[in-house]
Amino acid sequence: MRVGVHINRFNHPGGGPALGAELAAAGAAAEAAGVSWVSVMDHYFQMEFNGGAEDPMLEAYTTLGYLAGRTSTVRLGALVTGVTYRHPGLLAKIATTLDVVSGGRATLGIGAAWYDREHHGLGVPYPPIAERFERLEEALRICLQMWDPENNGPFEGEYYQLAETLCVPAPVSTPHPEIMIGGQGEKKTLRLVAQYADACNLIPSSPEELRHKLEVLRGHCDTVGRDYDTIRKTIAYGAEPATAGDLDAFTRDIEGYAKLGVDTVILSPRLGETSGWMETFAAPAVERLAGIE
Numbered sequence: 001m002r003v004g005v006h007i008n009r010f011n012h013p014g015g016g017p018a019l020g021a022e023l024a025a026a027g028a029a030a031e032a033a034g035v036s037w038v039s040v041m042d043h044y045f046q047m048e049f050n051g052g053a054e055d056p057m058l059e060a061y062t063t064l065g066y067l068a069g070r071t072s073t074v075r076l077g078a079l080v081t082g083v084t085y086r087h088p089g090l091l092a093k094i095a096t097t098l099d100v101v102s103g104g105r106a107t108l109g110i111g112a113a114w115y116d117r118e119h120h121g122l123g124v125p126y127p128p129i130a131e132r133f134e135r136l137e138e139a140l141r142i143c144l145q146m147w148d149p150e151n152n153g154p155f156e157g158e159y160y161q162l163a164e165t166l167c168v169p170a171p172v173s174t175p176h177p178e179i180m181i182g183g184q185g186e187k188k189t190l191r192l193v194a195q196y197a198d199a200c201n202l203i204p205s206s207p208e209e210l211r212h213k214l215e216v217l218r219g220h221c222d223t224v225g226r227d228y229d230t231i232r233k234t235i236a237y238g239a240e241p242a243t244a245g246d247l248d249a250f251t252r253d254i255e256g257y258a259k260l261g262v263d264t265v266i267l268s269p270r271l272g273e274t275s276g277w278m279e280t281f282a283a284p285a286v287e288r289l290a291g292i293e
Contacts, residue, residue, distance in 0.1 A: 001258050001289045004037030004266035005030055005282055006079050006236065009046075010056040011272035019056075022275060023063065027071040029278035034286040035074060037234075037264055038067060039109065042078040042085060044118040050270060053117060061094050068102035075105050079201060079236070079266065080182035082113025083132060084124060088139035089162050092146035096171045104172035108143065109201065111182040112136045112189070133188045135159050140179065140196040147176035180234070186216045194220035199232035201266070207256030210235065214260060233261055238268035245281045251288050258292045265289065 007026060012018045030038050042060035045053035060078045067076055076098065081091065091108075099106035112132040113119075119126035127135070138157040145151050146167040153165035171177050180199040183189040193200045194217060204210035214233065221228040235257060241250040254265055267285070271277055 001254070001262055001292060002036040002264040003034070003282060003286045003289055004039065004075075004234070004264045005035050005274065005278070006039045006041070006238075006266050006268040007274055008041050008050060008238075008268050009270055009272045010058055011051060012056075013272065016056065019058065020066070022273060023066060024070045025275035026278060027067050027074070029275045030282065031071055031073050033278045033283035035278065035282055037077070037107075037266060038071070038074045039077050039079040039107075039266065040064060040067075042081040042109075043115060044085075044122050044124075045115070047115065048117075053121065061098065064098055064106075065101060068098060068105070071105075072103075073105075075107055075178075076102055077107030077109045077178075077180060080109035080111040080180065082111060082115070083136040083139050084113040084119065084126060088142040088160055089146065089165065091139065092143040092167060095143070095177050096147070096167055096169075099171040099173050099177045100169055102172075106171070106173065107178040107180050107199065109180045109182055110136065110139065131159075133192075137192060137196075140181075140192065143179070144176070144196070147171060178232075180232075184213050186213070190217045191220045191224075193217060193231060194226050194228075195224050197231060199234060199263075201234045201236055203236045204257070207260060210257060210260055210262075232263045234264040234266055235262055236266050236268055238270070242267045242281070243269045243271060245277065247281065247284050247288060250285060251292075254289065255292060258289070 012022050040060050040063050046055035046057045064076050095108040116126050138160050142155055145165045153162055155162040178198045181193045181197040182201040184202045218228045
């Protein structure tokens with residue numbers, strides 16, 4: 001099992017002026033530690049359970065672009081972009097740009113969005129949940145069409161209409177940047193994973209819950225004729241051992257997931273400085289999980 005890191009707080013004691021250097025140090029430390037994935041959240045405001053809207057928050061794709069220039073091996077992505085945040089054609093262009101400047105290391109992480117306060121706060125439309133899922137499916141279709149060199153448009157959907165789906169230069173990744181769908185809703189989200197995604201990100205509370213979710217995903221794959229094994233399975237881990245640096249407790253938590261086909265556990269320490277933590281916790285975690293069968 002591989003280890004990823006999700007940078008989810010930006011409350012560095014040095015404030016905004018210190019964040020650039022901290023991100024660069026975190027990227028370098030992640031690669032030195034053998035971490036395979038680095039992500040940031042895509043939110044306008046910090047989440048309530050993670051410090052609240054008055055806490056610092058950076059725009060995701062500007063941050064990822066900066067990290068692309070400061071790293072060379074880790075895969076980069078947002079965990080995850082709400083479909084409401086950007087027009088899908090623009091989102092495809094942004095993800096393509098990240099893929100190009102990173103040399104093919106971009107993942108498009110996307111979901112149906114949920115944080116109503118930030119939408120209302122910045123005046124971004126926040127449609128009902130059923131419509132958000134319908135928009136998510138259209139956005140996935142648009143991204144795939146934008147990445148198809150044989151199909152430059154148009155796209156006619158219920159919510160989005162594009163006259164030309166041009167995307168030049170093309171992504172470096174072939175056939176396109178990895179698509180990761182975040183969320184574990186059984187009726188809609190996991191169906192979309194089976195139909196459109198290269199990877200999924202789940203937040204299980206136990207190995208038993210994860211086993212059930214993966215069985216549901218396998219059923220959706222059977223329905224749409226998809227090979228279940230072609231989907232990369234990742235889980236998010238934000239429990240206290242990650243923040244506290246308790247490697248033994250973390251290992252005990254993760255052992256049950258390793259047998260279920262999880263490719264990557266993405267750690268979410270609630271820290272404003274992750275660069276030092278990469279050396280003291282992430283690197284030993286990489287070594288520890290490499291030995292788990």
